[in-house]
Amino acid sequence: MGVLYGPKSYENEPHRDPSLIVNSKEPFNAETPPKALVRSFVTPEDxxxxxxxxxxxxxxDPNNYRLEICGLVPGPLSLSLQDLRNLPKHTVTATLQCAGNRRTAMSKVRKVKGVGWAISALGNAVWGGARLHDVLELAGVxxxxxxxxxxxSSVDVCKEENGGPYKGSIPLSQAMSPEAEVILAYEMNGKELNRDHGFPLRVVVPGVIGARSVKWLTEIKVIEEECQGFFMQKDFxxxxxTVDWDNINWNSRRPLMDFPVQCPICSPAxxxxxxxGSKMKIQGYAVSGGGRGIERVDVSVDGGKTWQEAQRFQDDKEYIADNPEKCKRFAWVLWELTVELTNSPLEVVAKAVDAAANIQPEDVSSIWNLRGVLNTSWHRVRLNVVPPQSKL
Structure with missing residues (x-):
């Protein structure tokens, strides 16, 4: 290949939006300001x-880029970006979410290992590219x-892989399923992928934790069993x-794939x-993995004693509560509820139910785990109420 490479230093990093909440600079890990998430159904790339x-x-030189299709395939291939663009283009609106989203709340129960994400380690985008099953069929699969x-396989240089490439895998049945809508994306929100998001090519596996949507893709390999790399076998x-770092047995658990139902409050904070005595608009997002759309979002302003159903929408506030067939199943829904405030202390709580009737656990301590992944407990925001005559 020779033209796509993973540098060993941070001297050539791309420009980033200064409003991002930075959790680490090297490597760069940052999340969206929560209130910015609910401004638009589609998250801007920056x-x-x-x-x-x-x-x-x-x-x-993108013109010299090659993607290798190899392994247990009848006809190995070496494809250029133009070869991929010549295949039928498919777009899918899908939310990508880090498995560690909301890890900071879990770390307040007991210490966990991982990047300290709050509630915004995710985004929703329109991805464009070639269907993975079309490419595999070209190779005779x-x-x-x-x-x-x-x-x-990526060219990402990872210390966890002893300086080797980042790798991940999915079952071939999923890769070959048109309903799964797995694509080799070269576009994001109608624009060419930027470097942070995988330029020139990445996998997008809708409904699955972001770790499986490998960026900077260089090789696709059909194998007999799941990937044996670090991020499949010793992470995620x-x-x-009850498990800690002294008694952990990595082989006793499967790699994470579909993410569970999730529903944080983005505003107020x-x-x-x-x-x-005033009115307040409460806003957030809800999403579930595996193509299971969100059926309902419940919001409480009294700590979970009583509940009201929020309005859910996708695409410029087109409400979907009465039109479930319009739901983009791999995308989040944004939701909102306007309430009139009382003098009582306010604890806003949100929870969601997906199309398979999956619900969220009430207490984060019941799902605590040493890697701090999949915190899908009820999200709570405590507000300070001041008298009506107060100046804010």
């Missing part, structure tokens, strides 16, 4: 969360070999609260001052 394990890879797996697994 504000979309950044999750990296090393310096951002560099490409010298057929559905009858569906018990195999498809491994994606969920253990019970913890500690905000609100005036009694």
């Amino acid at each position: 504000l979309f969360y950044k999750r990296n394990h090393g310096p951002i890879p560099v490409i010298d 057929r559905q009858e070999s569906s018990k195999r797996h498809v491994e994606f 697994k969920m253990f019970p609260p 913890e500690g905000d001052l609100v005036k009694a």
Whole structure:
């Protein structure tokens, strides 16, 4: 290949939006300001969360880029970007979410290991590219070999892989399913991918934790069993609260794939001052993995004693509560509820139910795990109420 490479230093990093909430600079990991998330159904590329394990890879000449399709395939391929663009283009609106989203709340129960994400380690975008199953069919792969797996390799230089490339895999049955809508994306929100999001090519696996949507893709390999790389076998697994670093057995758990139902409050924020007797708009997002759309969002302003159903929308506030067939199943819904405030102390709580009737756990301590992944507990925001005559 020779033109796409993973540098070993951080001297050639791309420009980033200064409003991002930076959790680490090297490697660069940052999330969106929560209130910015609910401004638009589609997250702008510059504000979309950044999750990296090393310096951002560099490409010298996109015209010389090659993607290798190999492994257990009848006809190995070497494809250029133009070859991929010549295939039928498919777009999918999908939310990508880090498995560690909302890790900071879990770390307040007991210490966990990982980037300290708050509630914004995710974003929703319109991805464009070639369907993965079209590319695999070009290499002669057929559905009858569906018990195999498809491994994606990047040029990302990762210390966790002893300086080797970032890797991940999905079952071949998922890769070959048109309903799964797995694509090799070269566009994001109608524009060419930028470097932070995988330029020139990335995998997008809708409904699955972001770790499987490998960026800076260089190789696709059909293999007999799931990828044996670090991020499949020694990370991104969920253990019970009884497991610690002294008794952990990585082989006892499967790699995380679909993410559970999630529903944080983006506005107002913890500690905000609100005036009694006024009206307040509460806003957030809700999302569930595996193509399971959101059926309902419930909001409480009294700590969970009583509940009201919020309005859900996608696409410029087109409400979907009465039109479930319009729901984009791999995308989040944004929601809002306007309430009249009282003099009582306010604790706003939000929770969601997905189309399979999956619900969220009430208490984060019941799902604590040493890696701090999949915190989907009820989200709570405590507000300070001031008298009606107060000046804010």
